[in-house]
Amino acid sequence: xxxxxxxxxxxxxxFQLDETISRAVDGVSFDIKKGETVCLVGESGCGKSVxxxxxxxxxxxxxxxxMGGRILFNGKDILGLDEKGMQEIRGNQIAMVFQEPMTSxxxxxxxxxxxxxxxxxxxxxxxxxLNRRCIQVLKDVGIPSPEERLNDYPHQLSGGQRQRxxxxxxxxxxxxxxxxxxxxxxxxxxxxxxxxxLFGELRRKRGMSLLYITHDLGVVANIAERIYVMYAGIIAExxxxxxxxxxxxxxxxxxxxxxxxxxxxxxRALHSIxxxxxxxALKPRGCPFHPRCNFAMDRCRAQFPDLCDYGDGHLSRCPxxxxxxxxxxxxxxxxxx
Amino acid sequence: xxxxxxxNTSEELEIARPLMGPRKTRxxxxxxxxxxxxxxxxxxxxxxxxxxxxxxxLILTSGTEPYFDPSTVRLxxxxxxxxAKPNIETLRPExxxxxxxxxxxxxxxxxxxxxxxxxGAWVSLTVGFVAVGIAVIIGIxxxxxxxxxxxxxIRIDHLLKALLLFMGTALLFxxxxxxxxxxxxxxxxxxVYTLARKQTSGGNMPVWLRxxxxxxxxxxxxxxxxxxxxxxxxxxxxxxxxxxxxxxSIYNIMIVIGLTSWMGTTRFxxxxxxxxxxxxxxxxxxxxxxxxxxxxxxxxxxNAIAPVLVSATIGIAxxxxxxxGLSFLGFGVxxxxxxxxxxxxxxxxxxxxxxxxxxxxxxxxxxVVLSFNLFGEGLRDVVNPKLRERH
Numbered sequence: 001x002x003x004x005x006x007x008x009x010x011x012x013x014x015f016q017l018d019e020t021i022s023r024a025v026d027g028v029s030f031d032i033k034k035g036e037t038v039c040l041v042g043e044s045g046c047g048k049s050v051x052x053x054x055x056x057x058x059x060x061x062x063x064x065x066x067m068g069g070r071i072l073f074n075g076k077d078i079l080g081l082d083e084k085g086m087q088e089i090r091g092n093q094i095a096m097v098f099q100e101p102m103t104s105x106x107x108x109x110x111x112x113x114x115x116x117x118x119x120x121x122x123x124x125x126x127x128x129x130l131n132r133r134c135i136q137v138l139k140d141v142g143i144p145s146p147e148e149r150l151n152d153y154p155h156q157l158s159g160g161q162r163q164r165x166x167x168x169x170x171x172x173x174x175x176x177x178x179x180x181x182x183x184x185x186x187x188x189x190x191x192x193x194x195x196x197x198l199f200g201e202l203r204r205k206r207g208m209s210l211l212y213i214t215h216d217l218g219v220v221a222n223i224a225e226r227i228y229v230m231y232a233g234i235i236a237e238x239x240x241x242x243x244x245x246x247x248x249x250x251x252x253x254x255x256x257x258x259x260x261x262x263x264x265x266x267x268r269a270l271h272s273i274x275x276x277x278x279x280x281a282l283k284p285r286g287c288p289f290h291p292r293c294n295f296a297m298d299r300c301r302a303q304f305p306d307l308c309d310y311g312d313g314h315l316s317r318c319p320x321x322x323x324x325x326x327x328x329x330x331x332x333x334x335x336x337x
Numbered sequence: 338x339x340x341x342x343x344x345n346t347s348e349e350l351e352i353a354r355p356l357m358g359p360r361k362t363r364x365x366x367x368x369x370x371x372x373x374x375x376x377x378x379x380x381x382x383x384x385x386x387x388x389x390x391x392x393x394x395l396i397l398t399s400g401t402e403p404y405f406d407p408s409t410v411r412l413x414x415x416x417x418x419x420x421a422k423p424n425i426e427t428l429r430p431e432x433x434x435x436x437x438x439x440x441x442x443x444x445x446x447x448x449x450x451x452x453x454x455x456x457g458a459w460v461s462l463t464v465g466f467v468a469v470g471i472a473v474i475i476g477i478x479x480x481x482x483x484x485x486x487x488x489x490x491i492r493i494d495h496l497l498k499a500l501l502l503f504m505g506t507a508l509l510f511x512x513x514x515x516x517x518x519x520x521x522x523x524x525x526x527x528x529v530y531t532l533a534r535k536q537t538s539g540g541n542m543p544v545w546l547r548x549x550x551x552x553x554x555x556x557x558x559x560x561x562x563x564x565x566x567x568x569x570x571x572x573x574x575x576x577x578x579x580x581x582x583x584x585x586s587i588y589n590i591m592i593v594i595g596l597t598s599w600m601g602t603t604r605f606x607x608x609x610x611x612x613x614x615x616x617x618x619x620x621x622x623x624x625x626x627x628x629x630x631x632x633x634x635x636x637x638x639x640n641a642i643a644p645v646l647v648s649a650t651i652g653i654a655x656x657x658x659x660x661x662g663l664s665f666l667g668f669g670v671x672x673x674x675x676x677x678x679x680x681x682x683x684x685x686x687x688x689x690x691x692x693x694x695x696x697x698x699x700x701x702x703x704x705v706v707l708s709f710n711l712f713g714e715g716l717r718d719v720v721n722p723k724l725r726e727r728h
Contacts, residue, residue, distance in 0.1 A: 056623075056624055058620055083629075087626040087628065090624055090625060090626035091624065091627075092626055096621070098621055103617040104617040104618050105618055106640070107640065108639040109635075109636070117625070117627070121627055166621070169621075
């Protein structure tokens with residue numbers, strides 16, 4: 001446990017919307033070790049981004065409200081910190097990259113000024129040093145001729161370059177953890193690959209941890225060391241990337257993997273999980289996935305599923321599959337092909 | 338700038354660098370942009386010209402022997418049209434207008450309108466700008482707070498503290514020195530105590546004190562209801578009331594007009610902020626650990642400034658006319674002294690017989706407002722780089 005950098009324990013974030021309470025995140029726990037890449041996977045609206053925002057206390061309160069849990073960063077609970085304490089951590093120790101590079105940069109400030117600001121908030125640096133560091137960090141993220149680009153405004157850059165600038169801003173203070181909230185969703189595939197490589201390279205060079213939030217399993221397979229699969233505000237399955245991708249133990253993960261387009265299944269209809277994610281305000285009783293699950297039994301409707309341990313850190317919240325596997329050892333669907 | 342946009346690779350940039358010349362500072366770049374916007378530049382020039390004329394007018398029409406005398410009454414020469422030659426035979430030599438002609442005509446007392454316009458220019462311009470400046474500063478500040486912090490609550494203890502400080506100051510200024518000082522000290526000590534306490538984050542307080550921590554009112558509600566209350570007053574009568582209480586000087590009038598016209602700006606800024614605070618770049622700025630005030634003033638304000646500039650340009654005209662109304666009622670600048678406003682309102686009575694009495698000051702106000710408006714638009718484009726490409 002010593003090398004755990006961030007540990008989120010039983011985090012619950014609810015949103016008050018008019019009369020209903022929307023339980024966006026409902027008891028989520030995950031750990032990130034030093035230097036590790038962890039992926040948080042799930043459909044839209046399952047609470048991935050909310051969990052990420054909650055780590056940095058960026059949820060607008062109200063309407064949001066953190067109902068419980070602990071967030072330990074380097075062993076210290078940062079959930080109870082006041083605004084000033086949080087500002088010390090934001091950007092400096094935990095940085096964040098957002099989904100939309102088009103809107104995450106301030107349109108009226110030069111990118112150089114925005115990066116400089118990120119540094120100046122946390123450190124006292126003289127002008128020359130500041131300039132040098134800005135150029136260095138832009139070079140690190142692969143922006144050509146950074147000296148010129150410093151004076152550009154965001155609208156003068158392409159989407160991929162803007163995302164690089166966003167990454168540069170997040171790296172400016174050498175954070176221990178970078179949270180990337182679907183940073184490649186808005187980019188086209190070639191740029192996406194570049195950004196992913198960039199993340200991998202930077203992480204190796206700087207030894208930082210990365211919490212990567214995405215719904216794209218292709219990306220996950222590419223970079224993740226460990227994976228947490230989220231569904232409707234809970235962690236459905238967690239484990240090493242290899243285990244999850246090759247031997248998924250939760251019907252939801254299995255469904256997700258089966259939905260991937262596969263050249264071997266060419267010509268056949270693409271698999272899809274029936275139904276949609278439940279409205280966070282009206283979650284079904286018992287297992288939140290049961291209305292869409294092929295294996296659903298009466299007990300799934302009645303009682304919230306426990307975590308079942310498959311060893312080596314591979315946990316799944318589906319006792320039904322766990323017991324089936326215990327009955328017949330090799331029952332799980334093979335999605336590896 | 339547009340040339341630079343097309344160049345992507347570093348080699349191309351290396352070739353292009355000599356063409357682009359040395360890198361510009363922020364000011365040089367802004368000035369360059371403003372220079373290319375010819376309407377804005379014209380606005381700025383006219384504007385500077387008017388200020389120069391106003392300053393010159395201030396010097397040329399004051400003193401015991403002014404160069405242009407705005408107060409000479411020539412009853413036999415009343416309501417002469419512009420460019421009319423004075424009737425030399427009936428005038429004493431010192432009554433003959435300096436230019437040998439009534440450039441803008443004369444008013445109902447035969448005073449030279451040109452001299453009066455010169456005399457009034459400084460007062461009218463400064464009234465407009467100082468009043469609007471005050472209004473815009475208050476509006477931006479309150480609107481920014483309402484938009485950004487609006488959903489936070491004010492607690493009962495905040496209200497009590499504010500009450501203590503306010504009562505203390507009020508007592509102090511109304512001559513009850515001793516109780517005033519006691520209340521002030523109590524308020525200050527309490528505030529400092531709670532501030533110090535917050536930093537050590539002690540949460541153990543007796544139950545009866547918890548009542549003080551109850552939320553009383555949303556900041557947004559407080560500010561916006563204050564705006565509604567201010568809007569309910571017919572502001573002209575509010576100004577009249579205040580002017581009746583404070584000594585009538587031109588500076589008091591500027592301040593009072595400013596203090597009663599900030600509501601529009603507050604609303605604009607709040608509305609802009611409500612939409613801006615949901616934007617990703619604000620969250621991103623928070624994620625970088627920036628302080629709220631910095632986010633408000635450096636990141637959000639430049640994005641929200643456009644409607645404020647527009648309303649400010651209109652506000653200048655309104656302020657000049659409000660001053661005119663006050664002067665007309667005898668609360669503004671004392672009568673013999675001219676302002677554009679009181680020339681205009683005096684001239685109203687003769688609008689069919691002597692239209693120049695309303696047209697001359699009217700056009701002057703129009704030109705000032707128009708030039709400021711054009712300049713403001715150019716300024717907005719300089720502040721917001723996204724709008725630049727349209728020219």
